[in-house]
Amino acid sequence: MKKRDFKLIKKWIEKESQHVLNGRIFRYHKKRRTSPQDDKEGNFDVIECFPWVNVLAFDEAGKLILVEQYRHGVDDLTLEIPGGAVNHGEDVKLSAQRELLEETGYSSDEWHFLGNVQANPAFMTNDCSTFLAMNCKKTSDQKLDPMEEIDIHLVTLDSFKDKIKRGEIKHSLVIAAYALYSFWKNP
Incomplete structure (x- = not known):
């Protein structure tokens, strides 16, 4: 069998960044980047979240x-699990606790970090923890944002998997959160 040469991919070099738009939940940038491999250059849309x-x-x-x-x-x-954006400067665990309480009225004293995934690395900058x-336990009423309308459903894990x-x-x-849970449950 012949040995194959693999090209090592390197991080592209940013030549220019143009801020295009500030949204409520993201910033849109146009980036011009060059490949250090072969100097090809292109324009890319990046959403900073x-x-x-x-x-x-x-x-x-x-x-x-x-x-x-x-x-x-x-x-x-x-139909989703509770979650949302981390406020600027907020600890991610505190954010998770806040989102659970706000969206559902439930709270817990038993927390485990399962992992991070990248939302969509093709054009988004953020992670999801x-x-x-x-x-x-149900400890309060929901504290929804003005534009949120949320119904709560309690389901078995088997029902969740079936859905x-x-x-x-x-x-x-x-679905990624369920995969992380499965890895945690069955290492």
């Missing part, structure tokens, strides 16, 4: 706490 958190939260009966809400991007209702909250298999849950970060 706040970091995100997701929470796989189980109540005291072992039911998974899901949130149903309308999502403008897909113009449809989605996933946490596991066990033995959650993923049937395509009822399609949110990639929710």
Whole structure:
């Protein structure tokens, strides 16, 4: 068998960055970058977002706490786990605890960090940190943002897996959170 030469890929060099737009939840930049391999040059769209958190939260009966809400991007209702943006300067675990309480009214004293995933590294800058909250208790009413409308669903883990298999849950970060949980549960 012949030995094959592999080209080592290197980080591209930024030649120019133009700030195009400040949105409420992101900043849009146009970047001009050059490959150090062969000097090819191109323009790239980059969305700078706040970091995100997701929470796989189980109540005291072992039911998974899901949130149903309308999502403008897909113009449809989605079934997800609680989560949201990390506020500037906020610790990610505190953000996860805040999001769980605000969206569901549940809180927990038992937290585990499951891991980070990149939201979409092709054009987004942020990570999503996933946490596991066990033995959650209903401790308050929801404290929703002005434009949020969220219904809470309590489901078994098997029902959650079935909803993923049937395509009822399609949110990639929710499915990634389940994968991280599976790795944590069965190392």
